[in-house]
Amino acid sequence: MSVESVFPQLEALLPLVTKPVQYVGGELNAVSKPWDSVSVHWALMYPDAYEVGVPNQGVQILYEVINEHPDALAERTYAVWPDLEALMRANDVPQFTVDCHRPVGAFDLFGLSFSTELGYTNMLTALDLAGIPLHARDRDESHPVVVAGGHAAFNPEAIADFVDAAVLGDGEQAVLAITEIVRAWKAEGRPGGREELLLRLARTGGVYVPSFYDVDYLPDGRIQRVAPNRPGVPWRVSKHTVMDLDEWPYPKAPLVPLAESVHERMSVEIFRGCTRGCRFCQAGMITRPVRERSARTIAEMVDNGLAKTGYEEVGLLSLSSADHSEIAVIAKGLADRYEGTETGLSLPSTRVDAFNIELANELTRNGRRSGLTFAPEGGSERMRKVINKMVTEEDLIRTVATAYGNGWRSVKLYFMCGLPTETDDDVLQIAELASRVIETGRQASGTKDIRCTVSIGGFVPKPHTPFQWAAQLDHETTDARLRKLRDVIRADRKYGKSIGFRYHDGKPGIVEGLLSRGDRRVGAVIEQVWRGGARFDGWSEHFSYDRWMAAAQNAFEGGPVDVDWYTTRERDYTEVLPWDHLDSGLDKDWLWEDWQDSLAEVGVEDCRWTPCFDCGVCEQMGTEIQVGPTGVTLLGMPPLPPRGDDLLAAAPSPGTAL
Amino acid sequence: MARQAPVRDVAPTVQRLRLRYAKRGRLRFTSTRDFQRALERALRRTGVPMAYSQGFNPHPRISYTNAAPTGTASEAEYVELALVKRLDPERLRDALDEALPEGLDVLEVVEVRTPDLAARLEASVWTVELPGVGCEEASSAAAAFLKCDRAEVSRLTKSGMRTFDAREPVVRLETREASPGADGTPCAILDLVVRHVTPSVRPDDVLAALRLVADLVPPIPARVTRLAQGPLVDGASDGDPRRAVSDPLAADRD
Numbered sequence: 013m014s015v016e017s018v019f020p021q022l023e024a025l026l027p028l029v030t031k032p033v034q035y036v037g038g039e040l041n042a043v044s045k046p047w048d049s050v051s052v053h054w055a056l057m058y059p060d061a062y063e064v065g066v067p068n069q070g071v072q073i074l075y076e077v078i079n080e081h082p083d084a085l086a087e088r089t090y091a092v093w094p095d096l097e098a099l100m101r102a103n104d105v106p107q108f109t110v111d112c113h114r115p116v117g118a119f120d121l122f123g124l125s126f127s128t129e130l131g132y133t134n135m136l137t138a139l140d141l142a143g144i145p146l147h148a149r150d151r152d153e154s155h156p157v158v159v160a161g162g163h164a165a166f167n168p169e170a171i172a173d174f175v176d177a178a179v180l181g182d183g184e185q186a187v188l189a190i191t192e193i194v195r196a197w198k199a200e201g202r203p204g205g206r207e208e209l210l211l212r213l214a215r216t217g218g219v220y221v222p223s224f225y226d227v228d229y230l231p232d233g234r235i236q237r238v239a240p241n242r243p244g245v246p247w248r249v250s251k252h253t254v255m256d257l258d259e260w261p262y263p264k265a266p267l268v269p270l271a272e273s274v275h276e277r278m279s280v281e282i283f284r285g286c287t288r289g290c291r292f293c294q295a296g297m298i299t300r301p302v303r304e305r306s307a308r309t310i311a312e313m314v315d316n317g318l319a320k321t322g323y324e325e326v327g328l329l330s331l332s333s334a335d336h337s338e339i340a341v342i343a344k345g346l347a348d349r350y351e352g353t354e355t356g357l358s359l360p361s362t363r364v365d366a367f368n369i370e371l372a373n374e375l376t377r378n379g380r381r382s383g384l385t386f387a388p389e390g391g392s393e394r395m396r397k398v399i400n401k402m403v404t405e406e407d408l409i410r411t412v413a414t415a416y417g418n419g420w421r422s423v424k425l426y427f428m429c430g431l432p433t434e435t436d437d438d439v440l441q442i443a444e445l446a447s448r449v450i451e452t453g454r455q456a457s458g459t460k461d462i463r464c465t466v467s468i469g470g471f472v473p474k475p476h477t478p479f480q481w482a483a484q485l486d487h488e489t490t491d492a493r494l495r496k497l498r499d500v501i502r503a504d505r506k507y508g509k510s511i512g513f514r515y516h517d518g519k520p521g522i523v524e525g526l527l528s529r530g531d532r533r534v535g536a537v538i539e540q541v542w543r544g545g546a547r548f549d550g551w552s553e554h555f556s557y558d559r560w561m562a563a564a565q566n567a568f569e570g571g572p573v574d575v576d577w578y579t580t581r582e583r584d585y586t587e588v589l590p591w592d593h594l595d596s597g598l599d600k601d602w603l604w605e606d607w608q609d610s611l612a613e614v615g616v617e618d619c620r621w622t623p624c625f626d627c628g629v630c631e632q633m634g635t636e637i638q639v640g641p642t643g644v645t646l647l648g649m650p651p652l653p654p655r656g657d658d659l660l661a662a663a664p665s666p667g668t669a670l
Numbered sequence: 671m672a673r674q675a676p677v678r679d680v681a682p683t684v685q686r687l688r689l690r691y692a693k694r695g696r697l698r699f700t701s702t703r704d705f706q707r708a709l710e711r712a713l714r715r716t717g718v719p720m721a722y723s724q725g726f727n728p729h730p731r732i733s734y735t736n737a738a739p740t741g742t743a744s745e746a747e748y749v750e751l752a753l754v755k756r757l758d759p760e761r762l763r764d765a766l767d768e769a770l771p772e773g774l775d776v777l778e779v780v781e782v783r784t785p786d787l788a789a790r791l792e793a794s795v796w797t798v799e800l801p802g803v804g805c806e807e808a809s810s811a812a813a814a815f816l817k818c819d820r821a822e823v824s825r826l827t828k829s830g831m832r833t834f835d836a837r838e839p840v841v842r843l844e845t846r847e848a849s850p851g852a853d854g855t856p857c858a859i860l861d862l863v864v865r866h867v868t869p870s871v872r873p874d875d876v877l878a879a880l881r882l883v884a885d886l887v888p889p890i891p892a893r894v895t896r897l898a899q900g901p902l903v904d905g906a907s908d909g910d911p912r913r914a915v916s917d918p919l920a921a922d923r924d
């Protein structure tokens with residue numbers, strides 16, 4: 013049975029909404045497959061506005077991987093803004109995909125990519141608009157299987173009521189495995205209905221089906237145990253790890269939207285994983301081990317991507333791009349290759365050392381040097397030991413001075429507030445640091461016309477990190493500490509005017525904390541706050557802390573837990589954490605030791621350069637570190653073709669000179 | 671030491687080309703900026719040897735004229751490109767049309783032989799489809815509008831709220847009946863010829879005026895298409911409204 017496009021109904025609403033172009037699709041390199049030509053249909057959603065979601069690499073990769081499958085198709089959908097949501101409700105237009113404007117409810121699978129927990133309420137809007145029951149238990153065979161992925165899926169307990177399944181880790185092979193299971197089950201005539209399909213998925217050990225696990229609680233609110241409630245369902249579900257990134261050079265044809273997005277450039281992921289071991293960093297912990305893409309594949313992806321998109325800038329993306337073992341070769345090779353072609357190259361820089369500046373200089377050889385970004389994260393040297401981001405103040409000052417000396421005019425420094433054991437004094441040291449940065453920078457550059465921006469936000473403890481047991485700082489203390497820092501910076505007569513100060517207040521962090529370390533009881537809060545109107549919680553103009561707190565109060569009424577219990581409470585060694593049955597590969601005892609080391613201000617090395625410290629990942633997952641150098645010194649690319657030769661005029665025509 | 675913008679060997683412009691393109695179907699919802707990004711990327715993909723500006727942030731030399739508003743379809747949008755190598759206009763047309771998404775269609779490319787295209791874009795011919803509005807209702811509203819000497823409307827422009835007369839620049843306003851939709855809803859069509867003035871008077875301004883003078887409130891948003899822009903012909907107020915302007919590229923075509 014074919015599925016009709018809802019575009020005719022939608023079209024009449026578009027003149028009435030802001031930025032209608034975000035709903036029409038038409039991206040370059042988008043794929044439209046006839047519905048009946050395949051048996052497995054995926055709708056993929058990045059649950060935020062189109063402008064944020066469309067550049068997302070995870071969705072672009074999965075979209076392409078699925079569409080390459082001869083018997084499957086994938087289309088994309090994004091969160092609609094409240095103005096269109098209201099019109100869709102009034103006119104019975106369902107949640108649609110932007111590719112072929114098919115109703116999301118008609119697909120076999122509805123995959124959501126959560127890079128942040130603040131997208132949960134947008135998921136509920138999409139489910140509701142799609143006509144899919146909010147609760148997984150109310151769905152039947154006519155409804156898509158709702159699958160969560162992305163970093164937040166490493167603890168999907170807060171959304172366990174709403175998703176049928178969750179996938180941890182890399183999605184490339186996982187979506188193909190799921191496609192195969194769904195295809196076979198449909199081909200066999202859907203034996204055993206939805207339950208059987210979910211069972212087949214769960215039995216692989218790589219797909220978490222929350223409804224197949226029961227959670228028991230102790231009278232004080234802590235979890236007693238989480239256990240499977242069906243035979244054949246494994247006790248623990250493990251994450252997926254793609255082992256040879258050269259075999260998976262996606263996206264091969266990156267999407268180029270017509271609408272403006274938050275990320276107006278092409279991205280090429282140069283490696284996955286990070287073993288620097290910053291203790292606050294969930295991304296680093298859950299994506300281990302480091303797997304590099306080779307310089308040659310990277311160069312090919314850049315070249316091919318530019319040819320297919322026409323983008324004027326390429327970002328070399330990863331968790332810590334300067335750490336690629338062949339980054340110097342890559343940077344120089346690409347800068348040489350694209351010299352004179354008005355192609356910009358960039359690295360999201362975070363590492364605080366001179367090498368990073370050399371790289372940035374190389375990449376901006378022909379372009380503008382506007383700003384560099386470093387992330388020392390901790391304000392004092394003591395704090396940086398606690399979080400295992402070992403940068404000395406001297407290193408930092410020297411690095412920044414080099415940057416100003418090389419013509420960079422502004423440096424942005426990222427910090428966190430509310431880290432374990434932190435005091436006011438640790439944060440106030442940021443002001444001194446910034447003053448020294450400006451002082452040194454003025455000397456190095458010989459001009460007063462330089463700036464340093466301090467950007468600081470509240471720390472949120474995340475699952476699968478050594479800080480998963482830590483107490484989050486309450487928002488009152490966070491805000492007070494940030495105000496003190498602001499006042500000290502403002503009071504600095506000599507340098508204060510050159511220091512910018514940007515901070516995020518502590519309240520959204522508390523909601524993020526509730527969601528990220530939440531368990532199944534938090535689902536009721538999400539549902540209530542959504543019913544109360546919560547949408548787009550990642551946007552300060554839409555976020556309402558009070559609405560969240562009111563919903564939490566209601567939902568937790570009469571029970572042993574509350575928001576503080578989830579956020580500002582420190583956990584102890586014996587507590588069963590809501591995500592203990594979800595295996596990121598990290599050994600819980602290793603994490604605990606790292607937490608203890610952190611409190612003792614003891615650092616841990618990077619396992620790329622020192623012997624394995626047994627974090628557990630490689631042993632548990634059967635993976636290994638994959639780093640170069642491969643010894644490549646040239647990128648081995650054929651020369652760029654001269655521009656326009658195939659379009660040249662047959663013979664120079666006289667033409668009127670103008 | 672302050673860094674200077676690199677001085678490059680910028681190749682000189684050796685050819686200028688004028689493009690007419692259409693904005694159709696769902697891509698009528700693209701804004702001018704959306705089109706600009708799409709065109710610049712298509713030019714890079716096709717390897718068109720564009721001339722670039724100097725400076726830290728060099729831009730390809732492209733001039734955009736008088737673009738139709740977001741949400742409005744058009745058969746007659748104009749853009750001018752400066753190139754550092756001479757290209758065959760016909761081949762460029764084919765290549766660019768292929769590179770742009772369906773719905774942003776390059777219709778013709780001519781070499782620039784005359785200055786100042788913008789000055790020749792004196793007026794636009796629009797059709798405005800009004801689904802759900804009967805022809806009689808539309809024509810009596812049009813008659814009421816035409817009888818006025820002035821029809822002041824307000825619109826939020828880049829420089830804030832502005833109030834201006836939407837009547838004077840309207841050279842023609844006629845109504846006809848479209849064949850009814852599949853479900854039998856009526857649909858009136860307005861043929862509209864408007865001179866380009868500042869601030870510009872657009873079809874939505876004329877619709878706003880029709881609402882003010884004759885209470886015409888379309889139940890469904892109007893579908894607007896620009897059919898042509900160019901110099902107003904003599905006798906523009908008679909005959910086929912689509913002939914009210916002539917081809918602005920005629921002078922470049924020998």
Ligand code: B12
Binds near residue numbers: 274293
């Ligand atoms: C580019 C980028 C951005 C860009 C673009 C965002 C975008 N729309 O993609 C911008 C600048 C806008 C951005 C913003 C933010 N970002 Co950001 N960003 C990144 C960065 C550098 C790359 C992301 C990426 O493309 N990864 C590569 C892709 C392939 O990985 P992936 O998306 O996880 O997808 C894979 C799997 O997760 C899985 N998968 C994903 N979805 C699904 C779905 C299903 C169904 C399945 C089965 C599998 C699956 O399969 C994919 C392929 O293997 C990462 C760091 C990094 N290297 O990951 C940070 C990162 C993701 N960002 C982060 C943060 C915190 C943010 C912000 C919240 C920052 C802020 N405070 O405002 C915002 C949130 C924006 C939003 N609302 O989503 C953190 C996430 C924190 C965490 N989980 O610990 C990261 C990890 C950086 C870090 N080290 O802290 N970001």
Ligand code: SF4
Binds near residue numbers: 289
């Ligand atoms: S360097 Fe630190 S913060 Fe960055 S990704 Fe690696 S572990 Fe995370």
